[in-house]
Amino acid sequence: MATLVFDAYEMQGFTGRTSGFWALQASNEARQRMLLTTAWAAYQWAITRADIDTRRIYFFGVSNGAAVVANLAAMVDPVHVRGLIAEGITPIGLGLPDKTRVPLMLAFGRLDNFGAVQDDMWRWRLTAQCRLNITFDLSPPGTSQRCSNQSQPQALIPTPLEWVDKVKAVSAPIEVAYFEDMAHNAYYEPLRIRKNTWGNGQTLNATLGAATKALEAFMAAMMAFIEKNAKP
Numbered sequence: 001m002a003t004l005v006f007d008a009y010e011m012q013g014f015t016g017r018t019s020g021f022w023a024l025q026a027s028n029e030a031r032q033r034m035l036l037t038t039a040w041a042a043y044q045w046a047i048t049r050a051d052i053d054t055r056r057i058y059f060f061g062v063s064n065g066a067a068v069v070a071n072l073a074a075m076v077d078p079v080h081v082r083g084l085i086a087e088g089i090t091p092i093g094l095g096l097p098d099k100t101r102v103p104l105m106l107a108f109g110r111l112d113n114f115g116a117v118q119d120d121m122w123r124w125r126l127t128a129q130c131r132l133n134i135t136f137d138l139s140p141p142g143t144s145q146r147c148s149n150q151s152q153p154q155a156l157i158p159t160p161l162e163w164v165d166k167v168k169a170v171s172a173p174i175e176v177a178y179f180e181d182m183a184h185n186a187y188y189e190p191l192r193i194r195k196n197t198w199g200n201g202q203t204l205n206a207t208l209g210a211a212t213k214a215l216e217a218f219m220a221a222m223m224a225f226i227e228k229n230a231k232p
Contacts, residue, residue, distance in 0.1 A: 028064055028093030029134045035061075035068040036094065036138055040075065047080050055232050059084040060222075062185050063114070066106075067093055073100035073172070074140035083229040085222055088112050088123050088184045089160050095133050095144030096163045100171040105225045106160060107218060109182030111191070113205040121205075123160070123184070124176070130155045175225065179218050182210035186218055 039059070047054045057080050061069035066086035073084045074097035083103040089096075112123040131153035133144040147157055158166065161176070168174050183191060189209040196206035210218070 028067075028090060028132065029136075031064045032068055032093040033136055033138075035065055036071060036136070039068055039072060040138060043072070043076060043081075047077075054080050055082075056230060057081045058226060060087070061085075062087045063090060064093060066090065067096065070096050070100070070104060070106075071139055071142065073097065073102055073104045074142070076102060078102045078172070079232075082232075083225060085225065087186065087218075088114065090115070090123075090126060091143065091157050091160055091163060092126070092128050092132050093134075094136050094139045095142045095147065095157070096160075097140045097142040097167070098170075099167050100174065103173045103175070103225075103229045104171075105175045105177060105222070106164065107177050107179065107221070109184065109186060109210060109214070110178055110180050111183040111193075111207055114184035114207060116205050117202070119205060124178075125159050125161070127156045127159050129153065130157055133157060177221050179210070179214050179221075182214035182218060183207040184209075186210040186215060 043057070046052055046057060059069045059072055059081065061067070066089035069084045069086045070089060071094060078101055081102045083105065085105045085107060087107045088109065089106055108122070108124050110122075113119060113121050114123065116126065130147035130151065131149045133148040135144050135148055135150070143158055143163065146152065147155055164174050164176060179186070181191060185208050187210070191209040191211050191214075193207045195203050197203045
């Protein structure tokens, strides 16, 4: 198994900043536009390579990267991509697609309330006003076309679970998995309950990481997902 890892910020010319800076200072939609543009270019490059098995490509994304992965699930060719894994997805930014073309796994830590004001605003229930969404030319048709800064700005963005319920009948299989003792960005660090103050002055939940057994369970679930979808 080969893994392609890239820094979307560096590839856009932004250097010398940590991931913490981007998490606290840049909006979801700004980060997602960078990530989607770079990931789409990486995918188009990968499928031209003779040294890559272009029939068994998988994507993995966390947080804003998870939202990008969900949008890619509507863009990529099932001939090449066997599945996508989205950990701690946010519906805020570019929105989520109206249907997906390849199997998608949504993974949530039971302790993931990252970016929420309320302690019990778990990631699978995450929502905000539509004004925080934008439309983007590269994005597939999706929720931001009906819920954005230009369309129903005061309405609420569908939560991740509401989105799944809406699109699952017209999409490739979507799995939802939950993991105990796991928060946001499971592999970032050992589980740590905390809050952070964002660039706009808001203090929000920022619990990160996971317990060792949670990481083992998450890895086992991802490997099972990959194995199940491995055959063209």
